[in-house]
Amino acid sequence: MTDVAATQKKVTLLSLLRESPILVAGLSILGFWMLVAIFAPLIAPFGPNQNLVPMAPPGSRTPDGRLMLLGADHLGRDVLSRIIYGGRTVLTYAPLATLCAYSVGVTLGLIAGYKGKWVDELLSRFADLVLAFPVIVLYIVIIQKFGASGLNILVAVTLASSPGIMRLVRGVVLDLRTRAYVSAAQMRGESTFYVMFVEILPNARGPLIVDACLRLGYVTITIGTLGFLGLGIPPPTPDWGSMINESRHFAMVFPHMAVFPCLAVSSLVLAFNLIADGLRELSLAD
Amino acid sequence: MARLIAQRLFNSAVSIALVSIVLFLIFEISPETVAADALGQYSTREQRDLWLAANGYFEPLHVRFLDWARRCLTGEFGNSRLYNAPVSTVLGPRLAASGILAACFFAILIPLSLSLGVFAGMKEGSKLDRGISLLSILTTSVPPFASAVLLAAIFVFGLGLLPGTSSMIDGFRWKELVMPVAVLLLYDFGYLTRITRASMADVMQTAYIRTAALKGLPDWWIILRHALRNALIPPFTVIMLQINWLIGGVVVVEFFFAYKGFGSLILEASLTHDLFLLQACTAVSVLIAVGTQTIADIGYGLLNPRIRVAR
Numbered sequence: 001m002t003d004v005a006a007t008q009k010k011v012t013l014l015s016l017l018r019e020s021p022i023l024v025a026g027l028s029i030l031g032f033w034m035l036v037a038i039f040a041p042l043i044a045p046f047g048p049n050q051n052l053v054p055m056a057p058p059g060s061r062t063p064d065g066r067l068m069l070l071g072a073d074h075l076g077r078d079v080l081s082r083i084i085y086g087g088r089t090v091l092t093y094a095p096l097a098t099l100c101a102y103s104v105g106v107t108l109g110l111i112a113g114y115k116g117k118w119v120d121e122l123l124s125r126f127a128d129l130v131l132a133f134p135v136i137v138l139y140i141v142i143i144q145k146f147g148a149s150g151l152n153i154l155v156a157v158t159l160a161s162s163p164g165i166m167r168l169v170r171g172v173v174l175d176l177r178t179r180a181y182v183s184a185a186q187m188r189g190e191s192t193f194y195v196m197f198v199e200i201l202p203n204a205r206g207p208l209i210v211d212a213c214l215r216l217g218y219v220t221i222t223i224g225t226l227g228f229l230g231l232g233i234p235p236p237t238p239d240w241g242s243m244i245n246e247s248r249h250f251a252m253v254f255p256h257m258a259v260f261p262c263l264a265v266s267s268l269v270l271a272f273n274l275i276a277d278g279l280r281e282l283s284l285a286d
Numbered sequence: 287m288a289r290l291i292a293q294r295l296f297n298s299a300v301s302i303a304l305v306s307i308v309l310f311l312i313f314e315i316s317p318e319t320v321a322a323d324a325l326g327q328y329s330t331r332e333q334r335d336l337w338l339a340a341n342g343y344f345e346p347l348h349v350r351f352l353d354w355a356r357r358c359l360t361g362e363f364g365n366s367r368l369y370n371a372p373v374s375t376v377l378g379p380r381l382a383a384s385g386i387l388a389a390c391f392f393a394i395l396i397p398l399s400l401s402l403g404v405f406a407g408m409k410e411g412s413k414l415d416r417g418i419s420l421l422s423i424l425t426t427s428v429p430p431f432a433s434a435v436l437l438a439a440i441f442v443f444g445l446g447l448l449p450g451t452s453s454m455i456d457g458f459r460w461k462e463l464v465m466p467v468a469v470l471l472l473y474d475f476g477y478l479t480r481i482t483r484a485s486m487a488d489v490m491q492t493a494y495i496r497t498a499a500l501k502g503l504p505d506w507w508i509i510l511r512h513a514l515r516n517a518l519i520p521p522f523t524v525i526m527l528q529i530n531w532l533i534g535g536v537v538v539v540e541f542f543f544a545y546k547g548f549g550s551l552i553l554e555a556s557l558t559h560d561l562f563l564l565q566a567c568t569a570v571s572v573l574i575a576v577g578t579q580t581i582a583d584i585g586y587g588l589l590n591p592r593i594r595v596a597r
Contacts, residue, residue, distance in 0.1 A: 125304070128301060129301065129304050129305060129308065132301050132302075132305050132572055132575055132576050132579075133305070133568075133571070133572055133575065134530050134531075134533040134534065134571045134572070134574075134575050135530070135531070135534055136533055136534035136537050137533065137552065137567075137568055137571045137572070140537075140552060140553065140556045140564075141312060141556070141564070141568060143556070144556040144557075144559070144564065145312060217427070220429075221429040224429050224431060224432070225429060225430070225431055225534070225538060228431040228538065228541075229537070229538070229541060229553060230557065231556075241431070244431060244432070244435060248435075248542065253443075255435075255438075255439040255443050258435045258439075259435060259436060259439050262428075262431075262432035262433075262435045262436055263432075263436075265429060265432055266427055266428040266429065266432050267427075269427040269428070269429060270423070270424065270427035270428075273423050273426065273427050274423065277423060
């Protein structure tokens with residue numbers, strides 16, 4: 001985000017706060033969850049899969065007197081500890097999946113936009129094909145075919161979101177490829193690869209960064225939804241979506257098991273959305 | 287205009303043809319899995335071979351594809367193993383149930399989002415605009431599964447106002463629709479509101495609105511007569527495209543509230559490996575998605591005469 005705002009003026013936290021409080025709020029929430037995820041073993045009062053007192057309500061204590069601030073789930077696992085460790089799962093898979101989707105989408109988009117003609121036609125048709133599926137159906141079909149695992153979630157997210165990214169990049173490239181610096185690079189005899197990734201891509205970053213933040217939010221929702229539907233990362237790995245799924249049947253009697261993971265995932269998605277909005281505001285202001 | 291419609295319809299037909307090939311490859315490429323799914327995992331090798339031979343699975347691939355496509359077109363999707371009935375008889379009532387859900391959703395979503403968006407976009411940067419924008423970021427950040435749990439915790443567990451399941455066992459009861467529709471609305475209205483707001487804000491900055499204001503026309507006249515028509519073009523497209531997204535929310539909501547609709551059906555089909563049911567559900571969902579996309583494209587062309595087909 002620095003390269004959007006740091007063109008002329010020095011960016012301090014205070015000036016950023018004045019210019020875009022939304023961005024700072026988003027970054028703070030994200031920073032909070034990142035710290036929690038990194039230092040999970042130090043912060044969490046219990047292990048994520050340690051069985052204590054089943055269905056313990058928030059604020060109750062284990063037999064040896066240790067506090068379970070958010071209570072325990074149906075297997076007696078401390079909800080707070082599972083949320084803390086679950087932060088690791090989501091903050092690993094969401095950025096990783098987004099990164100995979102972006103690598104594929106950006107590469108295809110650059111090729112389609114820069115090469116044009118039949119290459120573009122072919123790639124765009126393929127993108128239309130994938131986009132014709134409702135996203136959730138795509139996930140359900142892929143997970144049904146290949147089984148639920150972390151890797152398959154990455155594959156599914158990449159397949160489902162790269163066509164959208166490809167379209168975005170292609171649009172920007174169509175505009176950029178007629179610029180003088182692109183022709184200059186072509187005259188110098190630079191390779192296609194060089195022109196695409198060194199000349200064009202850095203100049204297309206503006207809309208891509210905003211889109212990436214929004215997409216991180218979507219992917220977080222997706223991973224949560226898959227876990228919630230029982231198609232996510234297999235148990236007993238602590239994962240917010242799966243936590244909600246497992247405690248869903250008890251949610252009407254012991255809502256604490258499901259409510260706190262919901263708040264966690266919503267706050268993380270909110271962080272990504274706020275960052276995207278803040279960055280968009282800043283780039284419009286410049 | 288006829289040209290535009292013809293081209294869009296042709297594009298959609300091509301999409302559906304391509305999608306059907308992909309679906310066939312995904313679902314039917316390996317006959318062994320088909321047989322295992324159709325007969326259940328405890329069937330023997332011989333049973334599966336007999337079944338495959340009886341259903342023509344040893345024919346060449348293109349013959350099988352054409353036969354499969356013919357059966358799909360005529361609605362003979364085969365039998366659902368889970369329900370032990372033809373897929374089409376299972377699918378019909380479920381689609382109708384989801385249709386009711388979607389109709390209630392749109393009946394509230396469209397007036398709500400459009401009016402909020404127009405109010406926010408009328409005066410960009412005003413307190414009202416800021417408030418509405420913040421509200422829509424907050425609500426779109428709560429995933430449907432989370433808002434389902436949170437709303438259920440408040441209205442079902444906390445206040446005891448509404449039923450926690452919507453299985454409609456004792457016939458249709460509107461009270462059971464409230465929670466699913468509320469969850470879908472909470473997640474979706476922010477997006478449409480923001481699109482409407484952005485579009486309205488754009489229109490308010492155009493020269494013809496300034497001209498109208500300089501002529502001394504009253505604000506409400508400018509907004510109703512001049513701004514609204516152009517501002518509502520992008521939201522219209524988004525409403526149609528929303529249906530593709532809506533299917534995702536519908537799956538989650540129907541699963542959580544045990545509503546017997548299309549969304550929960552596709553999930554059941556997937557989780558129980560009911561292959562023919564899953565095939566039919568996927569085909570129907572793609573048809574819905576491509577259909578609404580086509581309507582959006584054509585409608586956009588009708589509403590906005592500047593859109594022309596490239597020659």
